[in-house]
Amino acid sequence: MTQVDAPTRLHFGLLHVPDEGTKPDERIRRFGGLGLMLSQPRVTVQVKKSHMWSSEGPSAERALAFARRAVGTSIERFHVRIVACPPEHVGLGVGTQLGLATTTAIRAALGEPKDDAVALAIRAGRGERSAIGIHGFRSGGLIVDAGKMLGARLGTLAGRCDFPLEWPVVLMRPRLDAAWFGQREKLAFQRTRVVEWSNIDRMCRLIWLGIVPAVLDRDYASFSEHLFEYNRAAGLPFREDQRGVYAGPEMERIIELARAVGVQAVGQSSWGPTAFAICESEEAASRLRERLRVVEPECETTCTTTDNRGAVLLQDAEHRDGEHIRGEHEQRSDHNG
Secondary structure, eight states, rough: OOEEEEEEEEEEEEEEEOOSSSOOTTSBBEEEEEEEEEEEEEEEEEEEEESSSSSTTTHHHHHHHHHHHHTTTOEEEEEEEEEOOSSSSSSSSSHHHHHHHHHHHHHTTTTOOOOOHHHHHHTTTTSOOOOHHHHHHHHHHHHEEBBBBBTOOOEEEEEEOOOOOOOOEEEEEEEOOOOSHHHHHHHHHHSSSOOOHHHHHHHHHIIIIIIIIHHTTTHHHHHHHHHHHHHHHHGGGGGHHHHHSSSHHHHHHHHHHHHEEEEEEEEEEEEESOOEEOOOOHHHHHHEEEEHHHOTOOOEEEEEEEOSSSOOOEEEEEOOOOOOOOOOOOOOOOSSO
């Protein structure tokens, strides 16, 4: 049995959402952004050679499709078991982690060498826009995606650093149906829009002169205000689609409530409906969750931390320790040494 255990992720927002109604500039990077890998919830996939294709567990059919793609020209068949997998399309990058975990497990079970980030993205068919989940799958931590040039397969990893484990992350999800995926998401990216370059410049400064230095210095006050501003700025290109910088009044209400309780590092992950609140302490996280239980009883909350390791591969788990997913000759791009 081969197992891959992968973190999920928060996506704090894309840097450059291109105008698909005009001819693309070959000199300019597209998409990019900032994200954070989470220790919980996780995506855990087990594969075992079998005489026929089969799968079980949450999102089993989708995982089976990833597995069939991953075998390539091999005649081997597998049973795919999804041990853990949160709901898809809730802003946690579950589809990407499921695809990467399944693909990595199949390749390992076939005795193939570990893929680099680009090869893994191609095999799993992921990374069309954001590369945060792919780079984060391999290394964990806080991920800065520089975006990709026209024709490139994957966004460039511009930076990666460990994130403070002492800053707990509260995930807040109101009872909303997952709405932003598939055709609706495609249409949002395909429409004509005015690219606000001043907003992109501001977001770059917020990352490199605000968020990343504050994380390295463990300066929560600076980190929280810069992240809140970045996340709101990332919502501006989609304000016509979402009718605001967040995906609806429920999301905005929860985010405002968290700030009123004193947690400033708050925002929306990807399209939602998951909102995040990165707290300065366990006590602050507990106060926020208690307030939400009183004021927003329908809002589901989970307290977690960052994952600074990335996905772990186990083969014959009872006999071997886990191995990190990165290829044998790769190193992490760390800003903290």
